[in-house]
Amino acid sequence: MLELLLCSLVTILPDYLYRRYRQNKRFGQEITLYSVWYELRWGITGCLMLTVALITMIFYYHPSTNAAALYFRTVPILPEAAGRVAEVNIDYSAPVKKGAVLFRLDNTKQQAALETAKRKVAEVDASLISARADVVKAEAQSREAQAAWQQARDEFDTKSASGVNAVTGQGLAAALSGADVVVDVANAPSWEPAAVLAFFQRSSENLVAAEAAAGVKHHVALSIVDTDRSPDNTYFRAKLAQETIIKSASVPYSIVRATQFFEFLAAIADTSMIDGKIVVPTAQFQPIAADDVVDRLAEIATGRPLNGTIDIAGPEKAPFNEFIARRLKASADPRPVIGDPKALYYGAPIDDRSLNPLGEARLGATPLATWLSL
Incomplete structure (x- = not known):
């Protein structure tokens, strides 16, 4: 106006x-x-x-109020999950295109839940791998048990047929009658500490007594390298007791100490499994093929008694874990091999000197690669 x-x-x-x-x-x-x-x-x-x-007129007829409220049209947006808005990508009254991301919710809790789920999946996968390894170990132990049972059954059948039992002494006198050389490669059916010690003591005492009575001129015994340097190994203590009995007898003797056989590598791996992994020492190792051991025993048995010990070993020396890994790889065994300097060998610690000859030794002719290819 x-x-x-x-x-x-x-x-x-x-x-x-x-x-x-x-x-x-x-x-x-x-x-x-x-x-x-x-x-x-x-x-x-x-x-x-x-x-x-x-x-x-205008102010009289024009409505007015001091409690006005703004009215506008809104479009509700309901996300699939509730949460705090962390980021808004659209400005006020800005145009919006189809498919555009309007805002982002804070997904910290969801990310944490995702990481937890991933860890649980990883744990399940690890458990599955461990279970598979346990199955492989169980199958290997089953095969080993079957082989041991068959061997024991064969020995029992042989001894029953021949009537010879070295532990009791039954049939030894008749079996050794007229023999000039005896090659002792008998092994204990049980490696329980008391049982294995009793086996080697009784069988050796009975055997040397029967040899003396029969006039045997040469006793050849197969032993293990390092028997006199591993007091923590119960099997080695039993073999050392056997050597002591042979040395104290009147029969001329030759003791052949061999390193571990290639044939035992799989069994060593099975007894060294921890949480699905093969954990073995990294000390130097020089195993030998059983055929090479037989050749050396035959050579020594046909020679003059040494009245002492001789060491034989394989042609290759390498870390313990490398031999085990090569053996498992050749048999397509998926279990990982971990080298640990502190790992035990049948309950005893070892180093580079433990399982290897310290002085002069006769070496076999078969390397591991050749043995694996047979």
Whole structure:
């Protein structure tokens, strides 16, 4: 309304001044503020009255309030999961394209749950691998048990047929009658400490007594390298007891100490499994093929008694774990082989000197690669 008043004044006043100026009336003389007001008093008063009336009418009929609320249309967006909004990608009132990412929720908890699930899956996979390794070990032990049972059965059948039992001494005198050389390669059916010691002591005592009575001229015994340097190994202690009995007897003797056989590598691996892994020492190792051992025994048996010991070993020397790994790889065994300097060998610690000849030794002719290819 103020604009209407001003427009009226701006319109009426210039017209009035222009007309009076054309009548040769001048400002400050015939035209004064009083003369302007006096001549235009009715028009100015009418404009003021009209302005007041319009303002009154507008404010009277126009609704007003001091508790107004903004109303606008919203589109609810419901995500699949509730959470705190971490990032908003759309500005206020900005256009949105189909498929655009509006915002991102904080997924810290979901990420943590995902990592936990991944760890559980990894644990399950590890358990599965361990279970598979346990199955492989069980199968190997089963085969070993079957082979041991068959060997024991064969020995029992042989001894039953021949009537010879070295542990009890039954049939030894008749079996050794007329013999010049005896080659003792008997092994204990049980490796339990007391049982294995009793076997070698009794069988050796009975055997040397029967040999002396039969006039045997040469006793050849197969033993193990390091029997006198591994007091923590119960089997080695039993073999050392056997050597002591042979040396104290009256029959000339030759003791052949051999390193471990290639044929025993798989069994060593089975007894060294921990949580699905083969954990073996890293000490130097020099195993030998059983055929080479037989050749050396035959050579010594047909020669003069040594009245002492001789060491034989394989042609290769390498870390213990490398021989085991090569053996398992050749048989497609998936179990990993871990070399640990502190790992035990049948319950006893070993080093580079333990399972190898310290002095001069006769070496076999068959390397592991050749033996594996047979």
